[in-house]
Amino acid sequence: QVQFQQWGAGLLKPSETLSLTCAVYGGSFSGYYWSWIRQPPGKGLEWIGEISHGGSTNYNPSLKSRVTISVDTSKNQFSLRLNSMTAADTAIYYCARRPDGFDPWGQGTLVTVSS
């Protein structure tokens, strides 16, 4: 049974860079896309991007200029960096595995951007 542990700073100032990491336990790391998804408080879901085991990435064009997703296969971890954060980026950030739909999901990290 695949499980995630995700971590990273939860409070950022405007213009700072978000850095989150998701560790994958209990399953194969290869053969899947590993995704980041966010959800502003009280709102819907937005796909940020994903990375394969081999390092191939896909990004949402709306965030592409600010996003980097990387993978460390030696640790079964993948990471998200989102630069130039603003209040509009305040959200719960989830990691998830995508073979078909997203399954499973991490517990989420609330990231607040405030001066």
Added chain:
Amino acid sequence: EIVLTQSPDFQSVTPKEKVTITCRASQPIYNKLHWYQQKPDQSPKLLIKYASQSLPGVPSRFSGSGYGTDFTLTINSLEAEDAATYYCHQSSLLPLTFGGGTKVEIK
């Protein structure tokens, strides 16, 4: 970008009633449509994949149907534990997108 339009946005339902949520795609997506349930303060959970395929552990009262542009999630005989927001998601074309969600409240 494929836009997914869910309806209704909100539904207040009595236990044991049947719930139908629709998701319409802005262009054909074959059967690459998936449904999620998100309860308050929890991560979303995959309920149905590829429009109609059930997941292990998901109660049989949840079912999905549809192909192309029009999809439906049905909850037969709603239970109190089904109070949640339901989202559809398409994996046919990048960027991956979600519907706006349907909140189901128990009367």
